[in-house]
Amino acid sequence: MNTKSILAVTLLSFSAVSGAAFAADTQPGADMTRDEVIAAMKDAEARGLISHGELDYPLIAPSQESKTRQEVQAELAAARAAGQLGYGELDYPKVAASQESKTRAEVRAELRDYLASGHVPRIEA
Numbered sequence: 001m002n003t004k005s006i007l008a009v010t011l012l013s014f015s016a017v018s019g020a021a022f023a024a025d026t027q028p029g030a031d032m033t034r035d036e037v038i039a040a041m042k043d044a045e046a047r048g049l050i051s052h053g054e055l056d057y058p059l060i061a062p063s064q065e066s067k068t069r070q071e072v073q074a075e076l077a078a079a080r081a082a083g084q085l086g087y088g089e090l091d092y093p094k095v096a097a098s099q100e101s102k103t104r105a106e107v108r109a110e111l112r113d114y115l116a117s118g119h120v121p122r123i124e125a
Helices: 003-026 034-046 069-081 104-116
Strands: none
Touching: none
């Protein structure tokens, strides 16, 4: 072998060794033992931080707020009384009920006044 070949082989071997050493140093948890990893996994699972399949993705952090059953039922009753509950896709999005009610004659008179004001051009049939 000539000196160029020996130099090339030496450089390649050093780059392979240094790459493996660099990768070992940068892996998170590389200094943990098997028992420590298992303990960390069990802790994360107990706190609800591990996903098990597609149904619980993305992970939702457990709520820190807790309400009693009576508080939730009171909120539901208040929402029902205020007309804020939807009953299917036909009333989505929920629109607040109007407090104003007019008779048919009042609406027709309002329309007649609007047309007479010239806002809408008359269409002759």
